Amino acid sequence: MARSQPSPLPAAFFNRPTLTVARQLIGARLVRILDGVRLVGLITETEAYFGFDDxxxxxxxxxxxxxxxMFGPAGHAYVYFTYGSHWMLNAVTEAEGFPAAVLVRAIQPVEGxxxxxxxxxxxxxxGPGKLTQALGITKSENYLPLTEANSRLWIETGVLVPDKSVTIGPRVGLNKTPEPWFSKPWRFLVKDQLNTER
DNA sequence: AGCACGATGCTCT
DNA sequence: GAGCATCGTGCTT
Incomplete structure (x- = not known):
């Protein structure tokens, strides 16, 4: 089966409805250059966070x-710190001025x-804190564009994951978030291991 | 294999 | 000063 060469996802990819981006990021390649070493993982879990009302x-x-x-231009990183020890990586979505992002919750390592x-x-x-630790992502990657290949961190085309391989459900770790937001099916998760051959 | 809980520090009230 | 978009350990089943 022929597959195209990976290329960075453009800003236009991220400047779209957040749920669409969250779904289409499943199977995409997250590339990190850390101390000159190339670390790559396929994104296997995402969550959408959308708007002021969410x-x-x-x-x-x-x-x-x-x-x-989150209010900035689409395609940039939103990295924040939580629970005293964990960094979370998000890709900002939607038009500038509108707060939305996709949380990258898990990767399947393929290089490095x-x-x-x-x-x-x-x-x-x-796990969102685990992948940032594996990739060495911290505050210094906040605001970084994820659309430029050969920088320190970017996202590029990966494998196509069919709907039958993706579980959709409510977001996790929300604790006291009231309905209807608590139950919005805004989490996307690969059911089984992805085929990493290309 | 599943659940409960403590760690830990930054952000916002 | 409270509350986290979590993780790992340790204890129970």
């Missing part, structure tokens, strides 16, 4: 120092696996 989104508090990247394993002390990369 009470699960940080943007519910308005535009603050922390949430500022040994380095990622070492950084994770042999544990997996399935």
């Amino acid at each position: 009470l699960a989104s940080h943007a519910k508090a308005g535009r603050t120092i922390r949430t500022d990247p 696996i040994a380095v990622m394993m070492e950084r994770r002390l042999g544990r997996d990369t399935l």
